[in-house]
Every structure is written in structure tokens, then in C-alpha cells.
Amino acid sequence: MKLIVSILFIAIVLSKAGSAYAQAPATSAKMGADSVNLKVYTGSYTLTSGSPIQKFTVTADKGDLFGEADSYGKNKLIKQAKPDTYQSTSSYGSIITFVRDGTTKAVTGLTLATQGTELSAKKDNP
Known part of the structure; x- marks a missing residue:
């Protein structure tokens, strides 16, 4: 049971880290758009x-x-x-x-x- 809970916890942490990483290029793209607007x-x-x-x-x-x-x-x-x-x-x-x-x-x-x-x-x- 403890093993299953640990695996689920690690999976949740990794999925959140992955989604944060996936959002990073959008921030870079926004900076590029701001540069164009300037x-x-x-x-x-x-x-x-x-x-x-x-x-x-x-x-x-x-x-x-x-x-x-x-x-x-x-x-x-x-x-x-x-x-x-x-x-x-x-x-x-x-x-x-x-x-x-x-x-x-x-x-x-x-x-x-x-x-x-x-x-x-x-x-x-x-």
C-alpha cells in the first residue's frame, strides 16, 4: 500500500513539473511578441x-x-x-x-x- 501511495505521489509531482516545463515556451513566445509590439x-x-x-x-x-x-x-x-x-x-x-x-x-x-x-x-x- 505504501509503495502504491509513493508511486502516485511521484507521478503527481512529475506531471506538475512536466506541465510547468511545457508552459515555459509560451512565456518565451510572449516575450517575442512584446518585442515586436515595442x-x-x-x-x-x-x-x-x-x-x-x-x-x-x-x-x-x-x-x-x-x-x-x-x-x-x-x-x-x-x-x-x-x-x-x-x-x-x-x-x-x-x-x-x-x-x-x-x-x-x-x-x-x-x-x-x-x-x-x-x-x-x-x-x-x-
Whole structure:
């Protein structure tokens, strides 16, 4: 009787481990899909004249977005609850909100809110 219970216990443990292993590729596939979705944000954005920043460049790497103001170095952008909104991990903690065309839904620009100021930029090649 103890042998049967032990065998059943081992079978249950192995079946749960197998199902967890089977789900791992789905997570990887999701990361790949997220990377594709992030590409809509990538590109170079030119800020309006008179801004302290000329260009803001957005790149995607391994499922994460990064933003770089001029050539000050890349910072990871963390997704926020509001659609198309990210927060920079820079010391300024800027909030970047991507702007979409009302008809095509293509990303055409962004706003960068930092230190009580909001800067606007247009995507160079939307």
C-alpha cells in the first residue's frame, strides 16, 4: 500500500513539473511578441525648437524599451498603467507618453514630462 501511495505521489509531482516545463515556451513566445509590439515606439524623435533636448531616441532590446536624450546615455523605460506611457529610470524619472495618429493609430510623436516641464517631439519617420 505504501509503495502504491509513493508511486502516485511521484507521478503527481512529475506531471506538475512536466506541465510547468511545457508552459515555459509560451512565456518565451510572449516575450517575442512584446518585442515586436515595442518596435512601434522605436526611432528618433525631434523635439520642438527651443527645447533643452534636440533628439530623443527610443530603442528596444530583449523585450525592454530604452530612451536616450541627445547623447546623455540610454535609460530603461518602464511601462506604466496608462496606455503608451513609460517612465525613465534616469535620475529625472521622466514620463514619456507616445502620441498616436487618431486614424491610423501609428506612433507619430511623444511628450516628455520632467521637472514640471512637458516637451513635445515628432517622430522622424513615423
